[in-house]
Amino acid sequence: MRTGEKETIAEHLRKSGVSRRSFLQLCSKIMVVAPVGLALTHKTTAAQVAKLVGKARRPSVIWLHFQDCTGCTETLLRTSAPDVAHLILDVISLDYHETLMAASGTQAEAALQSAIQDNAGKFVLVVEGAIPTRDDGVYMQLASRPAIQVLKEVANQAAAVIAMGSCASWGGVPSADPNPTGAVGVDSVISGKPIINLPGCPPNPYNLLAVVLEYVTMGRLPELDQYGRPKFAYDRVIHENCPRRAHFDAGRFAAAFGDEGHRKGWCLYKLGCKGPVTHAACANRHFNEIPGVWPIGTGVPCFGCTEKGVVWQMGTFETVPIHLATPPETYPPIFSTAGQLKVGAAGLVGAIAGAVGGAAWVASQRFHSSLEAGVTRIATDRAHFEKPKARPENAANQKDEKED
Numbered sequence: 001m002r003t004g005e006k007e008t009i010a011e012h013l014r015k016s017g018v019s020r021r022s023f024l025q026l027c028s029k030i031m032v033v034a035p036v037g038l039a040l041t042h043k044t045t046a047a048q049v050a051k052l053v054g055k056a057r058r059p060s061v062i063w064l065h066f067q068d069c070t071g072c073t074e075t076l077l078r079t080s081a082p083d084v085a086h087l088i089l090d091v092i093s094l095d096y097h098e099t100l101m102a103a104s105g106t107q108a109e110a111a112l113q114s115a116i117q118d119n120a121g122k123f124v125l126v127v128e129g130a131i132p133t134r135d136d137g138v139y140m141q142l143a144s145r146p147a148i149q150v151l152k153e154v155a156n157q158a159a160a161v162i163a164m165g166s167c168a169s170w171g172g173v174p175s176a177d178p179n180p181t182g183a184v185g186v187d188s189v190i191s192g193k194p195i196i197n198l199p200g201c202p203p204n205p206y207n208l209l210a211v212v213l214e215y216v217t218m219g220r221l222p223e224l225d226q227y228g229r230p231k232f233a234y235d236r237v238i239h240e241n242c243p244r245r246a247h248f249d250a251g252r253f254a255a256a257f258g259d260e261g262h263r264k265g266w267c268l269y270k271l272g273c274k275g276p277v278t279h280a281a282c283a284n285r286h287f288n289e290i291p292g293v294w295p296i297g298t299g300v301p302c303f304g305c306t307e308k309g310v311v312w313q314m315g316t317f318e319t320v321p322i323h324l325a326t327p328p329e330t331y332p333p334i335f336s337t338a339g340q341l342k343v344g345a346a347g348l349v350g351a352i353a354g355a356v357g358g359a360a361w362v363a364s365q366r367f368h369s370s371l372e373a374g375v376t377r378i379a380t381d382r383a384h385f386e387k388p389k390a391r392p393e394n395a396a397n398q399k400d401e402k403e404d
Contacts, residue, residue, distance in 0.1 A: 009091055010054030016090050024050050026087050030213065033206040033285050037232025039218045040210075052217050053091070059216040060123035062115050063097040063164075064154060066140060066147050067174040067183055068129025072165040073099050075202035075287065088209055095119065109143045116157050124212055125158035127151065127186050130167040130174040134182025148189060160194040160215060161186060164208060166305050169197040169228075176312040187228060194221055197228040201305035204285060207233045227308065229279070238275035238302055241283040244268065257299075268296060272317035274304030 007015075013023055027049040031041045041049060063073075076088065094100065095115035103111050115123070132139040137146030155161050163186040166172040174183035187195045198207050211230055214222050222230040239245065247253070247267040254262035255270055262268075269276070275296065282294040282302075295302050301317075304310030310320070 006057040006060065006093060008054065009056055009058050012058055013054070013090055016086075018087060018090055020050075022087060023054075026091070027053060029206055030210050033204065033281075034210045034214075034222075034230075034232040037230065037235070038210060038214050038222055039220065040214050053213055056213070056217045058091070058093040059212055060115070060119040061092050061094050061126055061212065062112070062119075062123050062154060062158070063094060063126045063128065064151065065098050066127065066129035066131050066151070066168070067172075067181070068165070068167050069173075070099055070128070071202045072128045072168075073097070076205040076208070088205065091209065092212060095123070112154075116154060120157045122159055123157075124215065125155055125161045126164050126208070127161060127168045128164045130171045130183035130185065131189050132174070132181035132183050133189070134180070139181040151186070151189060155186075155190045155193055158193060160196065160221065161190060162208065162211060163187065163195060163197045163199075163228075165203055166199045166201045166311060169199040170308040170311075172201070173312060195228055196221060196224065196230060198233070199229065199306040199308075200280065201311070203306075204233070204281070204287060206285070225279075229306070233281055233285075234279040234306060236279065236281070238278050238280055238283050238296070241281075242275055242296060243283065244296065262299065265299075268299075268301040269319065271301045272303075272315070272319060273301035274307070274310050274314070274320050275302040276322050277310060277320045278302055278304040278307050280306045 024046050028046040031044075031046060031049060034041050036042070040052060044052075065073075095118075096112050098108065101108065101111065131137075131148050131151055133148055137148035140147040142150045163169045167174060167183075168186050170185045171179070171183045171188075172185075174181060175185075185197070187197065196211055198211070200207075207230070210232070211222060214220065222232055225231050225234060227234075239248075242248070244265060244267045247265070248269060252261060252264075252266040253270045254266045254268055256262065257271065262271075267273070273296065283296070287293050292298070303316065304314070304320075314320070
């Protein structure tokens with residue numbers, strides 16, 4: 001598995017029989033994933049991106065597995081169009097990957113050492129899975145060495161480290177209480193190296209490709225947020241671009257799976273959707289080229305897999321606080337109560353008033369401000385959660401009264 005001097009990406013694609021059309025399509029996808037935030041895609045066309053990428057030498061990638069389910073690897077390979085997976089693997093030089101390589105045991109260890117030596121200081125290390133740290137890392141060993149030791153040795157020779165997925169970024173599922181192995185993310189173990197977190201369960205594979213290509217073509221890493229995530233991929237919360245946002249604004253919520261609102265595609269906030277606090281682009285940058293293939297698209301609430309303090313830390317159906325996402329003043333608050341102006345009625349009256357000079361009518365109405373709507377929502381929430389607690393006591397009192 002000697003790698004030697006890497007050929008350019010364009011040279012390798014030509015040898016592999018990849019058409020320019022397919023390469024341009026891949027570059028177009030990168031531009032969709034990162035329309036802003038990358039020097040590679042800043043004010044350029046797909047053809048210009050292809051020219052820049054083609055000149056770069058294929059980046060060496062060493063991919064290590066720790067406490068994981070291999071889902072992050074699967075998202076890279078299980079694309080809807082097989083040629084996309086081949087394209088990605090043609091663009092990068094995947095010099096070590098335990099799941100994809102044929103070697104095992106002594107041969108696999110030799111392959112790892114060879115890949116490190118041939119590309120020392122140049123390769124990008126991709127880490128998938130959490131790292132167990134308790135009891136000196138005894139809970140996971142590779143080649144008779146604790147996994148944490150292997151990570152430190154390989155990362156020491158890398159140019160940059162990418163934590164692929166929520167487990168590698170935060171500790172993920174293995175770190176959930178009671179966390180018996182002391183599982184943590186990469187940045188809790190490695191220091192002194194550029195570390196990019198790509199949380200997600202799994203993350204979008206194009207985010208990985210965009211980060212790697214930005215590094216090898218422009219000689220820099222993308223701008224990161226306070227949690228080490230590239231801003232181009234995690235700059236907005238899902239709630240801002242959610243296809244169900246209109247129902248949220250109009251106060252239409254599914255109250256139970258399978259009810260009328262759920263069947264009609266209403267907002268899933270009441271069912272525990274974490275979209276209002278989850279930074280990700282799932283709503284408009286689809287997985288595997290299939291629109292709608294993500295939790296909310298299939299009728300399931302977002303569970304906040306890109307947020308350290310949300311996923312595996314909150315209850316599945318627990319609602320998150322709403323920040324700067326209160327429905328507009330012309331709509332009812334999130335939890336509508338009796339006596340408020342209904343959406344349908346407001347629309348009808350608005351239409352009639354518009355026909356006869358609606359400005360006067362609108363000016364005479366008293367709508368809730370965003371602050372008032374938030375206060376009302378909190379009061380309604382409290383009343384909603386206190387009712388179940390009050391029922392048993394009331395029922396007991398009524399029973400005593402009957403016996404008396």
